[in-house]
Structure formats: structure tokens, C-alpha cells
Amino acid sequence: MNNLTKSEEDYLKALFQLLIEDQASKVGNNQLAEYLTVSPASANNMIKKLKAKEYVISEKYGKLDLTDEGKSIAVRLIRKHRLWETFLCNYLNFTWDEVHEVAEQLEHIKSSKLINELDRFMDYPERDPHGEVIPNAKGEYSIQPKITLSSLPEKSVCQLVSVNDGSVTFLKYVSEIGLALSSEIEILEVREFDKSIRIQFNEKIETVSKKFADNVFVKLIN
Amino acid sequence: MNNLTKSEEDYLKALFQLLIEDQASKVGNNQLAEYLTVSPASANNMIKKLKAKEYVISEKYGKLDLTDEGKSIAVRLIRKHRLWETFLCNYLNFTWDEVHEVAEQLEHIKSSKLINELDRFMDYPERDPHGEVIPNAKGEYSIQPKITLSSLPEKSVCQLVSVNDGSVTFLKYVSEIGLALSSEIEILEVREFDKSIRIQFNEKIETVSKKFADNVFVKLIN
DNA sequence: ATCATTTGTTAGACATAGCTAACTTTTTTA
DNA sequence: TAAAAAAGTTAGCTATGTCTAACAAATGAT
Secondary structure (H helix, E strand, O other): OOOOOHHHHHHHHHHHHHHHHOOOOOOOHHHHHHHOOOOHHHHHHHHHHHHHOOOEEOOOOOOOEEOHHHHHHHHHHHHHHHHHHHHHHHHOOOOHHHHHHHHHHHOOOOOHHHHHHHHHHOOOOOEOOOOOEOOOOOOOOOOOOOEEHHHOOOOOEEEEEEEOOOOHHHHHHHHHHOOOOOOEEEEEEEOOOOOOEEEEEOOEEEEEOHHHHHOEEEEEOO | OOOOOHHHHHHHHHHHHHHHHOOOOOOOHHHHHHHOOOOHHHHHHHHHHHHHOOOEEOOOOOOOEEOHHHHHHHHHHHHHHHHHHHHHHHHOOOOOOOHHHHHHHHOOOOOHHHHHHHHHHOOOOOEOOOOOEOOOOOOOOOOOOOEEHHHOOOOOEEEEEEEOOOOHHHHHHHHHHOOOOOOEEEEEEEOOOOOOEEEEEOOEEEEEOHHHHHOEEEEEOO
């Protein structure tokens, strides 16, 4: 009934992340293709398949959406991904930047007992090492609207909630400059020219690019 | 350099288990195909590929053998399989008969850090839940010649060392009658007609078929 | 030694999932 | 609003790994 290929799973998860987690109002074929680094033709081909299986809805030349069943599959994948990341970091000495690639493989392992036991073994963690909320066994979880560091005005004071886990070099960079989950960050200055920002945290001052700040998610303090 | 598909890995591991662990003097294409439940044509096709990659050697219409590199890959897979089985049983409440299927998936995860850290996390276990020796990180392990329960004469007294982990129904049967690793078994009688045997263990007497006894590996006591 | 059976091989088909190149539709913008 | 750009689609190719059917070689039995 529910036997998807690795590729089908990848597409559903990607679509969910664009549509729901990033709260994009509209996601199109080519955007999805770019996100997955495949050609538009490949994405189009797969979307056809997923529409036939009723995980995806869209009209010809129209935008993409997920059915409830499609969302449910995606959430289960996200749950698996984040639980594995947590396991790798907390029990197997993996660092922030090492977990993603391996979790991408592990999330496709098919065994609900495995993932629920892993959850129990770790005593039902609520967030993964990057600060993201882990959906529970019923697929419930709160999607916090994401505030990027780059979206805040000068003088804001905020706390690091989570980081985008997609890029190894980005994550290495984050740890190298000394930022970590819950770090308190003050925005000293936003430079008009390139939107780079000067930030202060742990008594340190650093300048980071807009691209960097786009991948850092925060909550305001006070 | 060393990037094999899941299928290629399955074939190499299967060939190793037939050739080395089962110590079959000769393994042919069709035997391998049957072991993997694929058609002879499929096996032949894959063997061609593995010969081109120099993991397998054989002459046309001749028997199959593994190169050192082929063996080394197979041992790494067996290591991964057995470490995962151990983890599932010892930490995630899996039973004997539940681990194999999931471990078959997990053994294909590509990350040497993952498996070496898992090994460390469990404090370098020497045997998996079925009693099989786990190869170490260097790929070294002792292959014990397997003595099947079915090969022993009447009146033998032996100890259960390991069981074949390939069949769920078999493993359930083993636990249901109360046999476990290290159980002491006495062979009371071997029935000529169908080679079924009456055995005694833990004050219990059971009759088991030859097929059952073929999958139970033991060592003699005194 | 020959014939039958078993074993191994080849050819050709199918499904998945990727690609490029060409084309169509929609959207943007001048 | 018409032309240009962007987005989406289709056709046709590739590679992996499966299959069946037909054929060839090796083995075993009489």
C-alpha cells in the first residue's frame, strides 16, 4: 500500500519542506527540481507519478500541492531524519556538520519499530541537534514560522533557535565562529551595500554575509 | 573508487557467505541466483559486472570465486549487518527473529564513521545475537567451521553456538520451543526414516525435523 | 560414448529514474 | 499588448537491474 522508492520519498519530503516548513505560497516544478538538483524534466516526470498515486495535486502548468497522505509520508521522513541526527550527535560522536549526509540515508530505512524504539531509547527528544522540532509518532509537531537572522533590523537582540542543516560548509562555519543553539545574538549594524551584518555574541563581534544570515533562524528576545 | 550499488553489495555478500562461511567447495551461477532468489540470467548479468570491476573471478562456464577486494567488501557488509543486529537486539528491544530484515537495509548505509562509532558505543561486541562472530574494523575475524545439529550422531551432547538468521519463521520456532544461545542439547535419537531427531534441553524433550537441525549450529561438549 | 539433464549464457523486453533538446504555456516587462 | 523571459512539458535517449525464452556447454547415467 505504502511502498515508495527512495526517489519518491525524496520528492515528497522536498515538496513538504518547501511548501510547509518554508511556507512558500507557491512551489513550482522547476523550483522543486532546483531544490533537489535534478533537471526540470526529471522533476516533471516524478510529479506525474506522484499525482497518479495521489500524493501530489496540481493542474497542468499549475503550482504543486501535497495531499494529506503526501504530507503524512513527508512528516514521517522528517521524523526519521531528525531522530537519526539526534542519535548520531548524542550517542555516536558525530558533529553538527557530519550528521546530515548519513541521516539522508538512514531516513529511508523502512521499519516503524526501528524508529519508534530509537525514539524511546533517546527518551523522546523534542528537537534535533540543529534545533528543529521532531514530529512525534503520530506525526504531530509544531511548525514554528522561521525568522532568519537576515530579516531583523539593527539593534535587535535574538537567540539562535535552529540552523539550516543542508550545507556542510555552512555548519562548519557556524561552529568555527563559535555560534551554537541558544546563543544570544545582537545585531549591531546592517550594511546597506550587500546586506552583510555585524553581530555580537559571547563577547565576540563578527561580520557575516546575508547568505549566511539567511540560514540562521532565531527568535526575538523580549 | 569503492562505490557499489545495493545490488552489487548483495551479490558480493551472498557469494562470500556461500563460498567462505558455508565453505562450499564450488559455487556456480545458478546456485548464487537461487540463494538470492533472482533468475539465473540476472545473476549472470551481475557476475559479468563484478568480474569487470575485479571483485569476482571465473572462467566462462566455470565456478565463481572472489578476489581479495571482493572478499574485503563482503566482510565489511557482514560486519555492518552483525553490528546492527546487535544494536537492534541489545538497545532497541528487537527480538531474534525481527532483526534480520532491518539489518539487511542498514548494512547498505555508507559511512565508516557510523559503523565504527556504533561498534565503540556497544563496546566492541564479539558476537551478534545469533551467535555469529563480528569482524573487527580491520576486517579480521575467525570463521568457525559450522557443525549443524543434524550432523551429529545419537547420544552426542552439544551446545548451541549460532543459528541461521535467514528465516523469520525458523527463528520464531527456535525461541518458541525454548532454545537459546548456549543451550545444552543432548541428541536422544535420530530417526532413520526422515532424519528427524529427538533432543533434550533444559529438562525438555522435543522432536525436530532435519530441516530445522540443518539451521542450528553447535559445538560438541567433551 | 551418447543422450538427457543440469548449468550457464545470450538476446531482448520491462521498470525506474535520470538526462538533453525541443517545444508549449504562462508570466513579465517594455 | 506584443515580445521576451521564465516555467512547465514532452520526446527520446541512457544506465541499472530485473525478467523470460531460447540456446550452448558441461556433467552424469546408461
